[in-house]
Amino acid sequence: MDATALIDAAWAAGLRYFDTAPYYGYTLSERRVGDALVRRDRDAFTLSSKVGRLMRPDASVLSGDDGWAEPLSFRPTFDYSYDGIMRSYEDSQQRLGMPRIDIVYVHDIGSMTHGERHASYWNQLVAGGGFRALVQLRESGGVGAIGLGVNEWEVASDAMDELPIDVILLAGRYTLLEQTASVPLLDRCAREQTAIVIGGVFNSGILAGNGKFNYADAPAEVIEKVRRLTALCERFGVSLPAAALQFPFAHPSVMSCVVGARTVSQLQQNIAWLEQGVPEEFWIALRNEGLVAAAAPLPNRKM
Known part of the structure; x- marks a missing residue:
């Protein structure tokens, strides 16, 4: 099977x-x-x-x-x-x-x-x-x-107000494309020692090349940001999926990322993206060009 x-x-x-x-x-x-x-x-x-x-x-x-x-x-x-x-x-x-x-x-x-x-x-x-x-x-x-x-x-923050939560699997909200969860939730999780597992690192696939965002066709503003991210990746010789997969791990509350695969070759590709070397200068440029939130921690760099 x-x-x-x-x-x-x-x-x-x-x-x-x-x-x-x-x-x-x-x-x-x-x-x-x-x-x-x-x-x-x-x-x-x-x-x-x-x-x-x-x-x-x-x-x-x-x-x-x-x-x-x-x-x-x-x-x-x-x-x-x-x-x-x-x-x-x-x-x-x-x-x-x-x-x-x-x-x-x-x-x-x-x-x-x-x-x-x-x-x-x-x-x-x-x-x-x-x-x-x-x-x-x-x-x-x-x-x-x-x-x-x-x-x-x-809703994850609301649940933390109701009972002690050990871990949150958050899909699509803390990615290379968007960091809306970074200050209000992930930083709270770091303070309260609630672990985060990141899902949807490719935002339904647009960061891996399929044009989908949040399970639908990506809107124009998302396509434009992906274009800018892609251009930056090309400048530094980095694949966009590799940057997308590695970015969330920089946050201290993130313990793992869940990445789906249908075949052994897809699994091997995911592992290759995770292990690909990404120069520190790429992450610095990402911040300097306003492509990630100012408060988001960066891989290979203590912020």
Whole structure:
């Protein structure tokens, strides 16, 4: 199976953190990740998954639904209540074939996903016991850490006001293209020792050449900034994806980046970008030309 070969290659390259979710492939991702990891030494890797959606059987699911190439016949229903969180966690244990999940993230809470229904779902977490379920799972040892996996920094900050958060998976909001989360959230996380995992380092792909931003065609102002970033990269002989992948690691609260890959060759390309040498002069020019926030830490340089 391609998924097993991909995880085998990641393991051989020294990678030991794997992230999945019930929503990915409508449960297919958890099944594949579990199959590839279940026979390995459980203490040798870190595994994260997510809660907030219950996957209900639905024979009408078709290839391409929600963008998944091969979704299984389950469809998501949002549920952030105490019972919903517990059920989601237990279902993930079964699909993964593992009694322990190291990190559990609340998935896609926020106005970006839910619009006017956000307040209702947030109430499920606060008053409906969803956050209480997470704390119980952590205290019981069922999970090692709890947090949020979201696309907007504001809701992560709101959650930190409600309970101690161990880790936040923040997608698309702290990248080479935008650093809107840098001062209000990442700096707070550094002070409070809340770890950050950065997702979406390529902003849905525009920083890797596919023209997409936030899962849609990029607007003109984003295309113009990418043009300026590309020109700077060319001046210093740096590939844009390499700069994009390396940039977030400079912030002291960032412990890891989650970068997807469909094939072993894509994985190898990601690793090559991460290891590519980037001269310090490039990062300085990035700051001097106003292409990153003044407060954003730079790789290879103490700011």
